[in-house]
Amino acid sequence: MEYQYPIDYTWSTAEIVDVIHFFECIEKAYEKGIDRDELLAAYRRFKEIVPGKAEEKTIFNQFEEASGYASYQAVREIRHSRAGDRIKVSAQKKKLR
Template sequence: MDYHYPIDETWSKEEIIKVVHFFTLIEKAYESNVKREDILQAYKIFKEIVPSKSEEKQYFSAFEKASGYSSFHVVKQARQTTEGTIHIEKGTWK
């Protein structure tokens, strides 16, 4: 990993840890498998920290630009599937 997670300097240490955990699960969805429920729970917590849709898009875009991983598509798949795990092939969303 040669990139940084998008974070806000005004967040508490606990909030930063929760946001980094969410983005770590996004990475895991591309690199191996992640439980659907883990993604949905981490996204729910992320939304408590970043309730604004426009800010969410900014953080998702910054993370995708840095990592190549689409948070939007992982969350979308987690919401739409009934499968227990999520795995996305990098580049399949474009």
């Protein structure tokens, strides 16, 4: 990994760890696939830390700019899947840097 995760330093250590875990789940969704329920749980925790849509969008954009992974695409796949499904975001949906 050659990039930094978008972090708000007003978050607690536990919140930072949970946000990093969420972005690691996004990476898994692109690289090898991830269980839908694992990604959903990580996203729900992320939304507890970042409840506002505007702030979420800003953080997603920062992460995409740094990594090339579009968090929105992975989260959208949650809505189009069912419990127990495996989510694999296609490389075509990854933004090329």
